Amino acid sequence: MRKGKVLVAGVLVSAVVSFAGEMDDKALLKKARELFKPIPDKLEKVPGKETTLTPALVKLGKMLYFEPRLSSSHLISCNTCHNVGLGGTDNVETSIGHGWQRGPRNAPTVFNAVFNTAQFWDGRAKDLEEQAKGPIQASVEMNNSPERVVKTLRSIPEYVKLFREAFKGEKDPVTFNNVAKAIEAFEATLLTPNSRFDKFLKGDLNALNKTEKEGLRLFMEKGCASCHNGVNLGGNMYAPFGLVEKPGADILPPGDKGRYQITKTATDKYVFKVPSLRNVELTYPYFHSGVIWSLRDAVEIMASTQLGIKLSQDEVNKITAFLKTLTGERPRVEYPILPPSTDKTPKPVTTNMKHHMKGH
């Protein structure tokens, strides 16, 4: 498993860089380039993997991403909670799945997620391929099984043909692993390049206005960039929520111990993957609990819980203005045309599981 750096509670890596007053634009750019990288326009491969993004694989992956028959109800697809028309997410506190059951955490955005060093809030999946298998099987999400997914896809001749084209040379290409591989490949095309911040990083000093530049300076100076750095301004390490000051139980529900639930290591209590701030303007509500709707509020909370500082209203405004420059060009996605089911396709099961379980 690829692992990010871990910030251990109590060890505050304070501001990565420190500044003496104002910086000129060129110095600001130089510093920013040490910490951040722009989103590329396009990938040829899944970073760190052998998967080449061939047209056949991406086409199949897009169909599967929008395929409601991956869920037992035939109603929920990846796009339901990771909506490409919104910010690659559903913009509700925590997602609603099979039987209108509420999931435990806020849905992370799919945009640029391929650059995260692990997936899910607790990093329990090493990549998007592994991630894709989770929600399909989770009873509160798509409530399906690998066997039923494979049976469904094998019952539809057009899918069998598409798997053969996407996985050339494989004898039996319609497998659950290949479903996940194809979805990962499509997701690796969901990039949002050319944000104003990226234009700045590429050398256009006028891409940000004065307020936004001051926001960027504060973002680095105050220590936000200690965790939110790299191409995704996050997504590459873990940190305890409440590194300095523990937030209230509404924001950090005591029942969700984060990465501890995976590692069973005491120091991982309330440790979560640092989320990417790419397109943060579009990915409200915030935090794993999804209870904070205002970006300004999120900035203030982070400053106190993670850095132990109180930002002035002016500083909050400037950092928020900077964060809005992280909104990139959203991908253009043509809705896939999905093949019809056949007599052999398993029928949808739309039972409300909650009611079902109560009733029996």
Place this chain on the structure above:
Amino acid sequence: MRKGKVLVAGVLVSAVVSFAGEMDDKALLKKARELFKPIPDKLEKVPGKETTLTPALVKLGKMLYFEPRLSSSHLISCNTCHNVGLGGTDNVETSIGHGWQRGPRNAPTVFNAVFNTAQFWDGRAKDLEEQAKGPIQASVEMNNSPERVVKTLRSIPEYVKLFREAFKGEKDPVTFNNVAKAIEAFEATLLTPNSRFDKFLKGDLNALNKTEKEGLRLFMEKGCASCHNGVNLGGNMYAPFGLVEKPGADILPPGDKGRYQITKTATDKYVFKVPSLRNVELTYPYFHSGVIWSLRDAVEIMASTQLGIKLSQDEVNKITAFLKTLTGERPRVEYPILPPSTDKTPKPVTTNMKHHMKGH
């Protein structure tokens, strides 16, 4: 309200045309042209209305069609039940809406629906504009109110701008009526031209094979075309389900009296709008109750309930083969990029209404 012809129970308008044995291809085409019309490639206006399909109106309509914030949960859009990637429908018995509540009838396809002379299974909406207002407000579907829809859209500056562009000259364009008008305009672009049957209608005698041509002949000769005619092979008249023989309660649930619930006229009991057969291969399961999954079964049931005849297996096969030639080219739809909410946007209400109502 535009009204289709009504077939009164007991008055069986038997085969529109009668034949003496086989027909040659040219005679078959001539007869077919008297009963059916091809789907046009594109419309400039909503048929029978003043609405011109301007790019600004269609663009806005597409965004609204995919806009989950038209629902109170922010999770359900028009596309949820009328999925443009499938057959313009959801392919489940009856749709699942807010709080995972099950709706009473099977979702009709949106494809080519603009050519129907009325909307909904009971024809209670005269056009798609009127139709669009229904599900947004229905508590088992999107569970929203016109006031909240307007408040939501007015809170998002990009939408205000788009309404101004789509409804030029209107002082206050962000209205619930205009929401419905824009959605209708987009839906009028969701046509499926160039089916093999349409190619035949346009004069390509080889567009159908021998079996399919025999199916078409049987479709006209046996009386199917008495109700399923016109551009949509349906959608232009009403008929009692069980005109000759009443189907079982599983297929025709006694609680749903169809058009009678609207008109309160005794002869309208179990009267429904004749559904379009365009893309019928993609719009399973069948009938307003959505309980029949096989197209062959649907053909057999229609023959007995509506025409009082028993088709041979060979006849069923041929008619089914013909019906599959009604699958057209599905529209290419680029997923719209939706603008973010603001602090003034009403928050989603994801309460499961069933649970909620039980609890209080």
